[in-house]
Amino acid sequence: MSLTDHLVARIRTEGPLSIADYMGDCLLHPTMGYYTTRDPLGAAGDFTTAPEISQMFGEMLGLCLAQCWLDQGQPDRFVLAELGPGRGTLMADVLRATRAVPGFRDAAQVVLVEASPTLRKAQAERLAGEDSAWRDQVADLPEGPLYLLANEFFDALPIRQFVRDGSGWRERRVGLEGEALAFGLGPAGPQPALAHRLEDTAEGDLVEICPALPGIAAEIGRRIETHGGAALIVDYGGWRSLGDTLQALRAHQKTDPLETPGSADLTAHVDFEAIARATPSRATAMTTQGVFLERLGITARAQALARGMDETTLDAHVAAHRRLTHPDEMGNLFQVLGLHPARANPPAGLYP
Numbered sequence: 001m002s003l004t005d006h007l008v009a010r011i012r013t014e015g016p017l018s019i020a021d022y023m024g025d026c027l028l029h030p031t032m033g034y035y036t037t038r039d040p041l042g043a044a045g046d047f048t049t050a051p052e053i054s055q056m057f058g059e060m061l062g063l064c065l066a067q068c069w070l071d072q073g074q075p076d077r078f079v080l081a082e083l084g085p086g087r088g089t090l091m092a093d094v095l096r097a098t099r100a101v102p103g104f105r106d107a108a109q110v111v112l113v114e115a116s117p118t119l120r121k122a123q124a125e126r127l128a129g130e131d132s133a134w135r136d137q138v139a140d141l142p143e144g145p146l147y148l149l150a151n152e153f154f155d156a157l158p159i160r161q162f163v164r165d166g167s168g169w170r171e172r173r174v175g176l177e178g179e180a181l182a183f184g185l186g187p188a189g190p191q192p193a194l195a196h197r198l199e200d201t202a203e204g205d206l207v208e209i210c211p212a213l214p215g216i217a218a219e220i221g222r223r224i225e226t227h228g229g230a231a232l233i234v235d236y237g238g239w240r241s242l243g244d245t246l247q248a249l250r251a252h253q254k255t256d257p258l259e260t261p262g263s264a265d266l267t268a269h270v271d272f273e274a275i276a277r278a279t280p281s282r283a284t285a286m287t288t289q290g291v292f293l294e295r296l297g298i299t300a301r302a303q304a305l306a307r308g309m310d311e312t313t314l315d316a317h318v319a320a321h322r323r324l325t326h327p328d329e330m331g332n333l334f335q336v337l338g339l340h341p342a343r344a345n346p347p348a349g350l351y352p
Contacts, residue, residue: 002032002262003025003032003033003262004261006025006029006032007174008181010025011174011175011176011181015175016173016184017173017175018160018171018174019158019173019246020158020159020211022158022174022261023159023266024158025262026261026262027265027266028115029262032262033262034262034263034265035116035119035156036116036117037118037262048252049086049090049151049152050151050152050234050289050324050330051093051151052086052089053320053324054317054323054324055093056293056298056302056305057093057293058089058090058091058092058097059094060293060296060301061094061151061234062093062094062095062096063097063098063101063296064347064348065098067347067348068147068229069107069147070101072228072230074104074107075107075144076107077107077144077145078109078144078145078147078228078229079109079141079142079146079147080094080147080148081111081112081141081147081148082112082113082148082150083138083148083149083150083153084113084114084150084152084156085112085113085119085123086119086123086151086152087119087126088112088123088124088125088126090151091112091123091126091127095110108147109142109144110133111133111134111141112135113134113137113138113140113141114134120134138216138219138220139219143223144223144227145227145228145229146220146227146228146229146231147229147230147231148220148224148230148231149231149234150231150234150235152236153233153235154210154233154235154237154270154275155237155269155270156267157216158210158211158212159210159246159268160172160209160210161206161207161244162191162206162207163185163204163205163206164198164201164202164203164206164207165188165203166188166203167190167198168190169190169191169194170185170186170188170189171186172185173186174258181261183258194207194209201242206242207241208244208268208271209271209274210270213275213278214278215278217274217279220279220281220339221278221279221283222280224339225281225341225342228341228344229341230338230339230344231338232337232338232347233272233275233336233338233339234289234335234336235270235334236269236270237269237271237335238269238270238271239271239273239286245269246266246267246268247267247268248264248265249264249265249267250263250264250265270335272335275337276337279339281340281341282339282340282341282342282346282352283339284337284340284350284351285350285351285352286335286337287349287351288331288332288335289324289325289331289332289333289334289335289336290324290325290327290330292336292349293325293349295348295349296349298325299321299325302321338350
């Protein structure tokens with residue numbers, strides 16, 4: 001049975017699925033899900049993340065967290081966590097860069113939150129020799145000061161979509177047209193979670209909510225506010241959702257989200273306002289990735305790394321720096337939000 005067959009059978013039994021249920025099966029079905037069956041990263045995969053483009057990305061974020069640790073009194077034991085760590089490249093770069101910060105590595109307990117067995121294996125290989133542990137979800141992290149990274153994690157969480165209908169909403173769902181998967185709309189009704197959106201939407205507008213996001217953000221924020229620490233959340237999205245942002249990527253190209261389920265990455269833009277609303281800690285202003293990295297000194301680091309490079313290596317290095325920071329590339333597409341205790345300063349490069 002293919003994943004399409006499974007979904008068709010499920011729809012015939014249960015009725016049309018929410019986008020969240022559809023995404024959940026496509027991404028995390030135990031035997032046919034996208035993340036449970038493959039390594040999606042790199043040139044041979046379906047997409048490339050910032051840590052795979054250049055070591056500078058992880059170095060900047062790692063040193064930013066290390067500065068937060070110094071500013072908060074250098075706790076002698078803390079959790080250094082990453083959500084959705086890909087191949088482990090970001091964490092490997094963070095650990096290498098922070099070796100220069102006395103005491104930081106000795107105090108850090110490295111924990112990776114990862115659901116994919118395939119990616120856990122890749123992470124273990126990349127972090128061989130490091131004292132690392134894995135957890136299934138944020139709630140499983142050890143209690144204590146938390147210094148956390150989430151790069152392109154929230155965009156992969158399943159979403160629900162609603163279309164404004166008068167003073168109510170109709171949920172967009174995945175059903176059937178004959179034997180084929182197709183989008184449709186459910187009946188109109190109130191949605192308490194979207195009561196605040198009646199003030200800024202019009203008839204026919206589509207908004208997205210991520211059911212898992214508030215709980216995850218609240219748990220991260222609780223730990224940071226209670227025990228200290230900081231979180232750096234980097235993703236594509238904006239401040240308050242509006243419009244259909246569900247997309248599928250296969251072989252680095254956009255494709256139909258309903259075509260060959262389980263063979264493409266499904267994501268949606270992150271609503272950073274929803275994270276800020278959910279966390280009990282302080283949240284910084286949303287800042288573009290390019291501005292954030294420049295404030296942290298990525299250009300100076302790029303210049304230092306460039307010394308002694310041959311022409312071919314230098315060209316690739318310059319292109320990587322541009323891709324991470326330029327407004328026409330990832331610089332403006334990706335946003336950064338920091339979480340920190342009310343009693344502490346925001347992470348470097350971010351402002352209240």
